[in-house]
Amino acid sequence: MSIIQKIVEWGANRGIIQQKPDTNGFIANIVEELAELLEANKQDDWQGKVDAINDIMVFCMTELPKYKVDPERSLEETYKEINSRTGAWSDDHQKWMKLKTPEAKALWYTAVYEKHYHE
Numbered sequence: 699m700s701i702i703q704k705i706v707e708w709g710a711n712r713g714i715i716q717q718k719p720d721t722n723g724f725i726a727n728i729v730e731e732l733a734e735l736l737e738a739n740k741q742d743d744w745q746g747k748v749d750a751i752n753d754i755m756v757f758c759m760t761e762l763p764k765y766k767v768d769p770e771r772s773l774e775e776t777y778k779e780i781n782s783r784t785g786a787w788s789d790d791h792q793k794w795m796k797l798k799t800p801e802a803k804a805l806w807y808t809a810v811y812e813k814h815y816h817e
Contacts, residue, residue: 700770702759702769702770702773703770705756705759705760705769706759706760706763706769708760709759709760709763710763714760715760715763715764717764718764719761719764719765724757724761727757728754728757731750731753731754731757732750732754734746734749734750734753735747735750735751735754738750767811772809772811775809775810775811776809778807778809779806779807779808779809781807782805782806782807783796783797783802783805783806784796784797784802784805785797785802
């Protein structure tokens with residue numbers, strides 16, 4: 699069993715994923731964790747940074763099943779999409795920037811999440 703499956707099972711055992719999706723609640727939880735990440739960053743608290751990032755991932759992994767989506771399989775779709783893009787790291791933007799030329803866009807894969815939807 700993958701760690702994602704274990705987290706989903708953990709969420710199911712605690713009645714989390716059986717809840718109706720609540721976008722506002724989800725965003726509030728993510729914002730709370732982002733605030734913890736900012737505070738850990740100010741304190742130069744490596745452990746706190748890692749904890750906040752992992753908590754964000756747990757919230758995400760337990761939110762997707764509320765939409766009847768398998769997190770692991772949908773992440774595979776996301777990976778296919780991001781992996782189909784070309785580009786480079788930008789020091790100015792502090793992120794990886796995808797090329798948006800017509801030639802680059804012609805190679806882009808678009809994730810199909812519907813095939814990972816479960817009634």
